[in-house]
Amino acid sequence: MSEADLIREKIIVAARERFAHYGYPKTTIAELAEDCAMSSGNIYRFFKGKIDIAVEIARREALSAVEVLESVLACPYRSSRQRLEEVIFADLRHTYHMLENQPKTVELAQTVVAERPQFQIESLRRERRLFQRILHEGAASGEFTIDSLPATTIALHALTLKYRYPQVFTKQSLEELERELAQVLSLVMRGLVVPQEGAPVPATKIPEEDTSLTLR
Amino acid sequence: MSEADLIREKIIVAARERFAHYGYPKTTIAELAEDCAMSSGNIYRFFKGKIDIAVEIARREALSAVEVLESVLACPYRSSRQRLEEVIFADLRHTYHMLENQPKTVELAQTVVAERPQFQIESLRRERRLFQRILHEGAASGEFTIDSLPATTIALHALTLKYRYPQVFTKQSLEELERELAQVLSLVMRGLVVPQEGAPVPATKIPEEDTSLTLR
DNA sequence: CGAATGAATATTTTGTTGATTATTCAGCCC
DNA sequence: GGGCTGAATAATCAACAAAATATTCATTCG
Known part of the structure; x- marks a missing residue:
């Protein structure tokens, strides 16, 4: 699994956690970025948008x-x-x-x-x-x-x-x-x-x- | 059919017309009352409320x-x-x-x-x-x-x-x-x-x- | 006195503004 | 140069005020 895929996984894990706890709308990209120790802009290198x-x-x-x-x-x-x-x-x-x-x-x-x-x-x-x-x-x-x-x-x-x-x-x-x-x-x-x-x-x-x- | 029933019918006819043309929410009690040449308060003598x-x-x-x-x-x-x-x-x-x-x-x-x-x-x-x-x-x-x-x-x-x-x-x-x-x-x-x-x-x-x- | 009115009140909808959040991107770092 | 940042911008949401509307009811009418 490539480095990029690993980061993608990290984002997905963080998102699954937050979506399950607080729901999709209440979860912000900034929070996901924080969870993954990256900037919010960087999320968009792995996913086209939040919905994706x-x-x-x-x-x-x-x-x-x-x-x-x-x-x-x-x-x-x-x-x-x-x-x-x-x-x-x-x-x-x-x-x-x-x-x-x-x-x-x-x-x-x-x-x-x-x-x-x-x-x-x-x-x-x-x-x-x-x-x-x-x-x-x-x-x-x-x-x-x-x-x-x-x-x-x-x-x-x-x-x-x-x-x-x-x-x-x-x-x-x-x-x-x-x-x-x-x-x-x-x-x-x-x-x-x-x-x-x-x-x-x-x-x-x-x-x-x-x-x-x-x-x- | 009693007088009251006739008025009831009149209201229903007017309402059917307006509901079909403009929709339920856009139809006001005041308009129905106008159509029936009565006051809006009087509608309530025939129907408990708009939804009825x-x-x-x-x-x-x-x-x-x-x-x-x-x-x-x-x-x-x-x-x-x-x-x-x-x-x-x-x-x-x-x-x-x-x-x-x-x-x-x-x-x-x-x-x-x-x-x-x-x-x-x-x-x-x-x-x-x-x-x-x-x-x-x-x-x-x-x-x-x-x-x-x-x-x-x-x-x-x-x-x-x-x-x-x-x-x-x-x-x-x-x-x-x-x-x-x-x-x-x-x-x-x-x-x-x-x-x-x-x-x-x-x-x-x-x-x-x-x-x-x-x-x- | 019962039927009806329409002004008064309660509720709902609409609109507006400020704040929050998603997304982009110019620039920085390695 | 490719990976990344974070400030800038665009889009969305939330809260509140204003307007419209539903409903009630004291009063009037016949």
Whole structure:
């Protein structure tokens, strides 16, 4: 890692700390510079502007969140359906947890999205790719019936939108949201899963909190 | 209709006009009073406050929108699936149209919801009841397989949420949203509709604009 | 006496100014 | 010369005052 990259990291570390504690707007460039023992002007040799520091932090946050979700894919002894459902539930729980306990992080994300709409588009795309991978696996193993993989991916992603932005419209509790999501998935799985020996497709059960999936 | 009710109507008519033209915040009580040839104080004999005039207008708007959707139920020669899909598409088109062409009306609705959260809850409930009615019909006729009617209604309502608040997150065109909704419904219908003679459940087609359903 | 007014009051919005903060850049240092 | 500084400038925010507006209510009117 080059000298410049190390300084960049230093700035990011300082910014993450301050953004988390005091929030993005209340953190000044002068403070970050002070933390890094440099002049405020020097920050601009490493980042184009204040918002770009936030973007980089949010980008890493988003990447690591998807990585955690991806670890579900590596879990053995699980059907594609279980994987898909666990990913979606984990996502809901993660977002809900953020909204409840990490208001500054949520605020940061909102600032970044407001300033750089592309950021959200890319985050959604990453998540959709994860869905697509699971669907593809399930189709290959004969567990799912899928006409068009891209179309099914988009549909699944769109219909679970509410659980990626909970509490935006309604103010439901996590328990309510989980029950509702289980209903939604039950309904969808009936059309997605190939029934076993004529038995009807079983309903979705709310997965247990998997502590190995705890995000940060 | 009593004398008092007539005056109330007069105020509502004046307010609807001004809210649509100049918007809720830019319309003053004094102006409404002028329009109705009365003093501003007298408005308060008919409405508790300015927001209550907006609430009444929005309530009527919402009721008439649901009534239009209900007219689908009366259409003959249509399967429950067609009815359900047409209602959901009509809802999407209606909301989209509002966002595109009636910004003042949308603003009014947002103001009302911000001030009276209950308003939104009731609107959603009305819509859900409509869904439930169609699902119930379809289940009775043997067209749908439904375990629990309330649970299925909630699930269907939740998974179509995006099409009731389009353009809130993403800025998709109506065409994109319609294509996406068709995919979502295709997927869900596979789990909801009883297949005919072993043939697979056909995909959802985007319904034609039904001019008789045009909302105002 | 109930209906209505409009002046009085309370609240909200708008505008202005000063202060704070982001960003730039001419110049300094190694 | 490339890395860095910090003062200069531009942009944004915060606080306060002024204006506009919502709401109330003592008073008037029919």
